[in-house]
Amino acid sequence: MKREISMDTAELLYENWTGQFDTFSHMEFACAIPQSLFLISTLKEDGLTNLCFHSWSCFGGDEGGYFAVMQNVSHTSHTYENIVRDGEFCINFVSADYYPNCIATIVENSNTTDEFAVGHFTPEKSRRIRVPHVKEAFMSLECQLACNVDLSRKGLNSMIIGRVLHASIEEKYIEGVDLRYGKQGFMFNIHEPADYPTGRLEDTHVAALEVLGSYPEMKNKPMV
Numbered sequence: 001m002k003r004e005i006s007m008d009t010a011e012l013l014y015e016n017w018t019g020q021f022d023t024f025s026h027m028e029f030a031c032a033i034p035q036s037l038f039l040i041s042t043l044k045e046d047g048l049t050n051l052c053f054h055s056w057s058c059f060g061g062d063e064g065g066y067f068a069v070m071q072n073v074s075h076t077s078h079t080y081e082n083i084v085r086d087g088e089f090c091i092n093f094v095s096a097d098y099y100p101n102c103i104a105t106i107v108e109n110s111n112t113t114d115e116f117a118v119g120h121f122t123p124e125k126s127r128r129i130r131v132p133h134v135k136e137a138f139m140s141l142e143c144q145l146a147c148n149v150d151l152s153r154k155g156l157n158s159m160i161i162g163r164v165l166h167a168s169i170e171e172k173y174i175e176g177v178d179l180r181y182g183k184q185g186f187m188f189n190i191h192e193p194a195d196y197p198t199g200r201l202e203d204t205h206v207a208a209l210e211v212l213g214s215y216p217e218m219k220n221k222p223m224v
């Protein structure tokens, strides 16, 4: 038996804070789809570094380019302001070991804060954009703003799409798959998954991947 969840009502769930289902669709918690977590680096207007811990996203492309799609960039964030003004940003993947450092960049987040300093991250020069990388990241993607769309038309968030201009990947992370897809690799957000018997939202969890196996029968076959 399947539970049917309507887009129109969140009546089966309790908000953890007033307005939670306005800021987020209740489907966010009903579906609770894991999302990769990373830091977006940008520059503030006066040149100070800015970092944003970010989850909602996906990545893909074709021979015309590779794109980072970030469905929900809050209009109230410095990141949104910086991306719209400068047209560039960098996506930095750090392992879950850095979760507390990432949170520190949210706790101290003023216009006058150097957010690399508060997160104890080291700025590293990018190849194609002015915005620095996070040195501690095992992978950084330099992006140019390609698209900015307010999907819900509520003036709250934009889907920002970045054209990836350049990638830097830590040498030991491109030797096999173990590091990238284990505890030292991509970090994931499980955002307050709903517990339907009680209607409560659980705490947010941080996760990493466990590789279950490979599929040799798919070798050399295009997945289209």
Ligand SMILES: Cc1cc2nc3c(=O)[nH]c(=O)nc-3n(C[C@H](O)[C@H](O)[C@H](O)COP(=O)(O)O)c2cc1C
Pocket: 037, 050, 051, 052, 053, 054, 055, 056, 072, 073, 074, 076, 077, 078, 079, 080, 105, 106, 107, 109, 189
């Ligand atoms: C686990 C986690 C994931 C987050 N994901 C996003 C996100 O996808 N989009 C967003 O706009 N804010 C997200 N945030 C909130 C931002 O990190 C936060 O608002 C930050 O202070 C924005 O920084 P800025 O104002 O310097 O851009 C997330 C926060 C946490 C803790």
